[in-house]
Amino acid sequence: MSTAALAPLALATALLTGCASSGMGGGDIVQAGKPMQPVLISWKSDDGAIDGSMTATLPDGVFQGRFMEITRQTVSDGLAPMWAPWPMGWNDWPDEVWAGGPVWQSESTSTQYSGKVVANLTDAGNRQMRCRIQLITPDMGMKGGGSGQCKVAQGHSFTVNF
Numbered sequence: 001m002s003t004a005a006l007a008p009l010a011l012a013t014a015l016l017t018g019c020a021s022s023g024m025g026g027g028d029i030v031q032a033g034k035p036m037q038p039v040l041i042s043w044k045s046d047d048g049a050i051d052g053s054m055t056a057t058l059p060d061g062v063f064q065g066r067f068m069e070i071t072r073q074t075v076s077d078g079l080a081p082m083w084a085p086w087p088m089g090w091n092d093w094p095d096e097v098w099a100g101g102p103v104w105q106s107e108s109t110s111t112q113y114s115g116k117v118v119a120n121l122t123d124a125g126n127r128q129m130r131c132r133i134q135l136i137t138p139d140m141g142m143k144g145g146g147s148g149q150c151k152v153a154q155g156h157s158f159t160v161n162f
Contacts, residue, residue, distance in 0.1 A: 021049045021143045025162030041160055043067060049141030054119045056129060056150065063129045065121035069141055070114045082120045086130060117142065128153040131160065
């Protein structure tokens with residue numbers, strides 16, 4: 001193969017390799033009358049930190065699942081797995097509306113850019129945990145950093161930072 005023929009292949013390989021990313025963050029579980037307990041969260045993405053896998057290590061279990069940044073390319077049907085078993089759009093989280101508005105209740109592609117990430121994780125005992133993260137630099141995805149909150153079903157919630 002000629003050098004000219006290899007150039008597009010080299011460029012494509014560099015672009016694909018450059019999109020893979022990972023990172024870590026964490027927080028502390030604070031409960032009245034108990035010592036703080038650390039939480040470690042790691043994530044990995046093959047698409048530039050917009051969608052990928054997340055692992056949260058808590059003192060009482062390891063939760064794994066998917067995270068997704070809500071972007072203008074997000075199709076509402078693509079978010080469906082993020083809501084289960086919670087109410088659609090997590091509209092039971094009362095302090096603000098995140099993604100449960102009418103735009104996410106149709107079978108369309110949204111053009112709204114929010115800089116918000118949702119994650120739905122499960123542990124070996126099938127306990128559920130959900131997280132919502134506000135990105136600091138939304139166009140960089142998770143690798144741009146952010147902060148948010150995670151909640152274990154019928155359990156505690158805690159703040160996380162990346």
